[in-house]
Amino acid sequence: VSIAQQHAIKTFHKLVELLPPAEQNKAQIALLAGAETPFRNDTDREMSFRQESNFYYLSGCTVPSSYLLLAFQNGTSLESSPSVQLFIPQAELADLMWSVAPPSLDEAAVLHQVTRVDHPSALSDAIQELLKAFPGAIFHVLPNTKLFPTISSQYTAAAVAGNVRVTEDYLLSALHRARLTKDVAEIAAIREANAISSRAHEVVMRVLGQGVRGAIVRGKGAGVERPLLPGEWLIEKEAEAEALFVASCRREGAVHQAYLPIVAASTRASTLHYCCNDREFAWGPVKAHDHHNSSHLSHDHEKVLNPQVLLIDAGCEWNCYAADITRTMPVGNGGKFTPEARAIYELVLEMQRLSMEALKPGLHWDAIQLLCHRTLVRGFQRLGIFKTPASPNSGSWNADEAILASGVSTAFFPHGVGHSLGLDVHDVPSASKPEVNDSIGRGVGLAMRRSTLICV
Structure with missing residues (x-):
């Protein structure tokens, strides 16, 4: 059984669980x-293509404009070996000069190990054949919204004309439930994405460190008679750090970033989804809107960067599976944290360490969130940011549990401590933003934040 069929089996079992008992033994077509x-x-200029996650999960196919037709039924051979038919575009001679041709049918059959590979022109007949073979089948599609690729009405017309029940009520929920827990191959892909991303973070840190130590040596004519080569670059801007990160990932074969990289220096590091990455590092006094820099670091060494932090929240994809890594590093101050920045960094590290020690299958996710807030409150009390009952003019209302109950810690730590991770960086929205916050299950991919937003 191929990986695509394994995922199809898992998804259909989740789907059947959602159906009324009277419909669970009917044939299910998706x-x-x-x-x-x-x-x-309004142009003919292509933008970056990335396959829709649910489609990739059930097919492993990254060919644009493809279709997938699946059939399953409890108590039949389709229960252990569902029909998985893939329909990929046919290469047109007029397109070959301008773009990469899709694989041939024979090539696609070897790549994807599905029941059948054909062109979309054969899809309507394939649907008709399934409807004839399985009268009374339920026909499942994803919701007809802008969130998912549109299915042409010519392909659903046969089901509608045949008085077949066409529904969008179950397939997406079943896919979310199936995708929430990861198999061995998925975990391997996530680990590879994280390994590549970790090395990219290290590349940025090391180049920053070389600049601080004055260890970047430029050859003859660098920046004057010729462009600077990568080994001669200094990182003085958020965009330069982003470029190095993405380049490192691409060098290792990662095609996509899992999300827009967040590269934020100075006070901008407190913006959760800061994706501008268009400012220079801060020189001189750092106020709310001070971002002065005239590229002095690359031309002379008389001006020194103001002590600040650079936050990079970025991760690549490997075979469509995401990484999500956030790191905060010192800029200026000789490449070292100021005492205040180090104290906050070590507190966040403590929050992460205690969370990782506490994580286990069956634990309620809110317990980790509460643990982090409790650790933050006690850490702020140690640092003198929050008062304790022993502080002057204080009392029991400043006990750690009283502060925790007041909710004031959310002003400094306003986001969740983590989220589901998989084919999307915030994998399966029903898990990342659940109506019911269930316990953590075995095999669930999680992103635990190392750099937590603490605004002080």
């Missing part, structure tokens, strides 16, 4: 559309 190559508005 039709999904893959993503199409996006184009810049």
Whole structure:
């Protein structure tokens, strides 16, 4: 059984669990559309293509404009070996000069090990054949919203004309439940994405360190008679740090970033989803809107960067599986944290360490969130940011549990401590933003934040 079939079996079992008992033994047919190559508005210029996550989960196929047709039924051979038919575009001669051709049918059959590979022109007949073979089947599609690729009405018309029940009520929920827990191959892909991303973070840190030590040596004519080579670069801007990170990932074969990198220096590091990455490091006094820099570091060494932090929240994808890593590093001050920054860094590290020690299957996710807030409150009391009952003019209302109950710690730690991780960086929204916050299950991929936003 191929990985695609394993995922199809898992998804259909979750789907059947959602159905009313009277419909659980009926044949289940599902039709999904893959993503199409996006184009810049009103032009013929392609933008980066990335396959829709649910489609990839059930097919492993990254060919744009493809379709997937699946069939399953309890108590039949389809229960252990569901039908998985993949329909990929046919290569057109007129397109070959401008773009990479999709694989041939024979090549795709070897790559994906599905029941059948054909072109979309054969999809309508394939649907008709399944409907004839399984009268009374339920026909499942994803919700008809902008969140998912559109299925042309010509493909669902046969089901509608045949009085077949076409529903979008179950497939997405079943996919979310199936994708929440990861198999061995998925865990390996997530680990590879994290390994590549970890090395990219290290590359940025080491280049920053070389600049601080004056260890970057430039050859003859560098920056005057010729452009600077990568080994001669200094990192003085957020964009330069982002470029190095992405380049390191691409060098190791990672095609996509899992999300827009967040590279924020100085006071901008307290913005959760800061994606501008367009400011220079701060020189001189750092106020709310002070970001002065005239590239002095690259031309002379008379001006010194103001002590600050650089936060990088970035991770690549490996085979469509995401990494999510946040690190905070010192800039200026000889490449060392100021005492205040180090104290906050070590407190966040303590929050992460205690969380990792506490994590186990069956633990309620809110318990980790509460543990982090309790650790923050006690840490702030040690640092003198929060008062204790022993502080002057204080009392029991400043006990750690009283402060925790007041909710004031959320002003400094306003976000969640982590989220589900997989084919999307905030994997399966019903898990990342659940209506019911269930316990942590075995095999669930989690991103635990190392750099927590603490605004002080």
